[in-house]
Amino acid sequence: MKLIIAEKPSLARNIAAAIGNAKKANGYIVCDGYIVTWAFGHLFSLCDIEDYTGKETVPGAPRKWSMEGLPCYPETFRFALRKGENGLVDDGVRQQFETIKALAHREDVDTVINAGDADREGEIIVRICIMNAFGNNTGTGKLDAGGRQLKRLWLPDQTPETVRSALADLKDEADYENLAGEGFARTYIDWLYGVNLTRFATIKTGRLLRVGRVIVPIVKAIYDRDMAIRYFKPEKYFGIVSQEETGGYVVPLTSKLKIPGDEKAKAEAVCARYNAEKAFVTAKKTKKDTLKPGKLYSLSKLQNVLGKKYKMPMEKSLEIVQKLYEQGYLTYPRTNSEYLASAEKDKVKKVLGVVAKLGYDVAFRDDKNIFDDSKIESHSAITPTYIIPDKTKLTPDELTVYSTVMRRFAAVFCREPCLANRTEITVSVGKLEDFVLKGTVIVQKGWMKYDDASTGEKILPPLEKGDEVNINFKPVEKETTPPKHYTIETLNNYLKNPFREEKAKAAENDAQPAQDDGYGTDDAEEYRMILEGLELGTEATRTGIINNAIKSKYIDLKKDVYSILPDGEFLIESLVAMKISMDKHKTSELGRVLKRIFHGEMQIGRGIELAEQQITEVFEGAKAVAAPETDTDFGSVGDVVGKCPVCGKDVVRTFFGYGCTGFRNSGCKFSVSMIICRRVISKANVKMLLETGKTSKITGFTSKNGKTFDAFLKLSDDKTKAVFDFDR
Numbered sequence: 001m002k003l004i005i006a007e008k009p010s011l012a013r014n015i016a017a018a019i020g021n022a023k024k025a026n027g028y029i030v031c032d033g034y035i036v037t038w039a040f041g042h043l044f045s046l047c048d049i050e051d052y053t054g055k056e057t058v059p060g061a062p063r064k065w066s067m068e069g070l071p072c073y074p075e076t077f078r079f080a081l082r083k084g085e086n087g088l089v090d091d092g093v094r095q096q097f098e099t100i101k102a103l104a105h106r107e108d109v110d111t112v113i114n115a116g117d118a119d120r121e122g123e124i125i126v127r128i129c130i131m132n133a134f135g136n137n138t139g140t141g142k143l144d145a146g147g148r149q150l151k152r153l154w155l156p157d158q159t160p161e162t163v164r165s166a167l168a169d170l171k172d173e174a175d176y177e178n179l180a181g182e183g184f185a186r187t188y189i190d191w192l193y194g195v196n197l198t199r200f201a202t203i204k205t206g207r208l209l210r211v212g213r214v215i216v217p218i219v220k221a222i223y224d225r226d227m228a229i230r231y232f233k234p235e236k237y238f239g240i241v242s243q244e245e246t247g248g249y250v251v252p253l254t255s256k257l258k259i260p261g262d263e264k265a266k267a268e269a270v271c272a273r274y275n276a277e278k279a280f281v282t283a284k285k286t287k288k289d290t291l292k293p294g295k296l297y298s299l300s301k302l303q304n305v306l307g308k309k310y311k312m313p314m315e316k317s318l319e320i321v322q323k324l325y326e327q328g329y330l331t332y333p334r335t336n337s338e339y340l341a342s343a344e345k346d347k348v349k350k351v352l353g354v355v356a357k358l359g360y361d362v363a364f365r366d367d368k369n370i371f372d373d374s375k376i377e378s379h380s381a382i383t384p385t386y387i388i389p390d391k392t393k394l395t396p397d398e399l400t401v402y403s404t405v406m407r408r409f410a411a412v413f414c415r416e417p418c419l420a421n422r423t424e425i426t427v428s429v430g431k432l433e434d435f436v437l438k439g440t441v442i443v444q445k446g447w448m449k450y451d452d453a454s455t456g457e458k459i460l461p462p463l464e465k466g467d468e469v470n471i472n473f474k475p476v477e478k479e480t481t482p483p484k485h486y487t488i489e490t491l492n493n494y495l496k497n498p499f500r501e502e503k504a505k506a507a508e509n510d511a512q513p514a515q516d517d518g519y520g521t522d523d524a525e526e527y528r529m530i531l532e533g534l535e536l537g538t539e540a541t542r543t544g545i546i547n548n549a550i551k552s553k554y555i556d557l558k559k560d561v562y563s564i565l566p567d568g569e570f571l572i573e574s575l576v577a578m579k580i581s582m583d584k585h586k587t588s589e590l591g592r593v594l595k596r597i598f599h600g601e602m603q604i605g606r607g608i609e610l611a612e613q614q615i616t617e618v619f620e621g622a623k624a625v626a627a628p629e630t631d632t633d634f635g636s637v638g639d640v641v642g643k644c645p646v647c648g649k650d651v652v653r654t655f656f657g658y659g660c661t662g663f664r665n666s667g668c669k670f671s672v673s674m675i676i677c678r679r680v681i682s683k684a685n686v687k688m689l690l691e692t693g694k695t696s697k698i699t700g701f702t703s704k705n706g707k708t709f710d711a712f713l714k715l716s717d718d719k720t721k722a723v724f725d726f727d728r
């Protein structure tokens with residue numbers, strides 16, 4: 001018998017159904033020649049700090065965290081059965097693992113097959129089960145299943161045909177050592193960061209702060225953008241614009257010049273100078289063009305479109321696309337590629353045959369814009385499979401997701417090309433300035449029958465070369481606009497390529513219609529970033545991490561727009577105050593380490609060393625803060641800080657800062673905010689304020705103009721709050 005361990009029950013059912021003759025048992029399914037069992041995703045997790053330090057704890061009892069033993073770098077990482085919210089192992093988890101273990105040890109089982117999802121997480125989820133079933137819980141030793149053969153079932157989709165052909169072509173589990181190495185390294189590094197820094201920051205601030213390698217740069221990006229908006233000061237300027245009619249058509253001409261808002265006379269003089277000239281059409285070019293459809297979808301590009309068009313949150317779109325995959329309708333969804341593998345051509349031909357029967361005008365096409373092995377890491381773009389769902393059985397949201405994928409697939413393989421005329425007219429105003437008007441007219445729809453066109457079709461006035469154009473330039477008062485909040489789409493684009501922010505911003509401010517179909521853009525750069533691991537998070541993890549940030553109330557998602565919440569401001573600002581630097585550079589540096597492990601260019605141990613080195617630097621940086629140690633102690637909620645200068649009752653640390661306990665009875669209004677001008681205020685400084693009426697000099701405030709400054713805080717005249725004191 002061969003034992004297949006699937007990552008999830010749904011996958012186990014699909015595998016068993018494909019094999020046939022399935023008979024259900026308790027915790028597994030028996031079919032022809034195979035036993036199929038399953039995990040529930042992660043059955044194991046890494047042990048807690050206390051398990052390494054050997055401190056006695058009562059199972060299930062809340063643990064009091066202390067600075068002692070931080071940072072903790074385990075010599076060898078150990079796994080244990082995953083614990084629930086209550087700190088205890090769930091009975092179902094324990095029982096399922098016992099089932100897996102018993103099956104793996106059966107005399108008649110000669111082969112154990114890893115059927116984790118086809119990615120690094122899936123690889124180690126099942127691998128850790130196999131290791132533990134044979135008494136190894138450290139994750140660094142060689143896999144040994146008591147002499148049994150170890151194989152890997154690698155499934156790009158869950159259709160019966162794919163399951164059967166993958167079973168006939170089982171891979172050796174040993175071929176996936178590097179992928180597992182990347183998975184283990186990711187788990188260990190994220191543990192080192194998350195556990196050590198979460199405890200450190202939580203103890204220091206007295207408030208639970210979830211610090212992680214990827215979550216912090218994500219929250220920071222949203223924080224930075226929102227602060228830029230909050231402190232934005234619009235500037236007035238004059239634009240130079242003509243809107244005159246020529247031959248019955250308005251010809252809009254907008255000069256590149258911007259004249260400061262307080263120089264109206266100058267703006268008028270410029271207009272007079274322009275209007276003294278004659279304007280002529282000096283060039284006209286019309287080009288027939290074939291417009292290319294957008295590329296097939298990667299997960300985040302699909303989530304971008306669903307977020308932008310249907311306001312569907314990422315958590316929801318991932319859940320649906322995962323479900324459609326588990327039902328066999330779509331290929332593996334957690335992919336970062338928009339391309340197909342050349343080995344998939346026959347499979348695609350078969351799917352196209354089925355899609356054509358549905359009435360789509362499609363035909364197979366071999367094209368480097370579709371099939372490109374160099375832009376695929378382990379998974380191809382998301383496409384439909386040959387199994388077409390019954391539309392009446394899908395929910396409206398499921399139908400939206402499925403047909404978005406289907407329409408893009410049909411557009412990419414559309415038989416008829418999309419033809420357009422592109423025209424450019426140059427109007428020259430004397431020798432002062434050339435204005436270029438651009439327009440596109442679609443002549444034949446082609447793939448646009450199925451997919452949205454974002455080409456900004458625009459009709460131009462029928463001007464010819466040599467025509468005179470009427471002009472009358474006037475100064476138009478305008479205002480600079482603040483940057484825009486991150487949306488699902490713009491945040492995803494930032495995370496995929498965090499070092500191209502400036503470029504992306506420039507594109508956003510451009511008045512041209514957005515072109516998310518990708519034609520004409522060079523994406524070599526983007527794929528280089530992904531393949532080298534420079535992106536923040538991966539397609540497989542990003543949705544979960546963003547969702548955690550939302551659940552932790554660090555950020556908010558309304559429609560498809562993200563914004564920072566007070567807790568997120570506190571997280572970022574207190575990390576800055578503690579000199580804990582976890583920027584995108586550090587995160588992507590480790591992302592690159594993971595890729596090098598995947599490519600066999602680095603040992604796991606070396607990767608972990610690099611992470612530990614970074615964490616040590618963070619701890620040392622936090623300890624060696626230039627400000628006195630007392631400046632980074634924020635106490636815990638409930639700590640008594642001193643006596644109220646108004647009523648004499650105790651002042652305590654509250655959730656939002658420091659406040660008088662007399663508030664409830666006498667309505668005393670004394671309070672000091674936790675954050676003043678983007679600076680976290682320490683307990684010691686509030687104590688000093690209460691005792692002497694003034695704090696020590698506090699560095700690093702940020703004004704509304706974005707300027708940093710140092711100042712003392714003193715009691716206000718009525719003593720109910722703290723105000724700035726710049727004296728000494």
Ligand SMILES: [Zn+2]
Nearest residue numbers: 644647660668
């Ligand atoms: Zn009071």
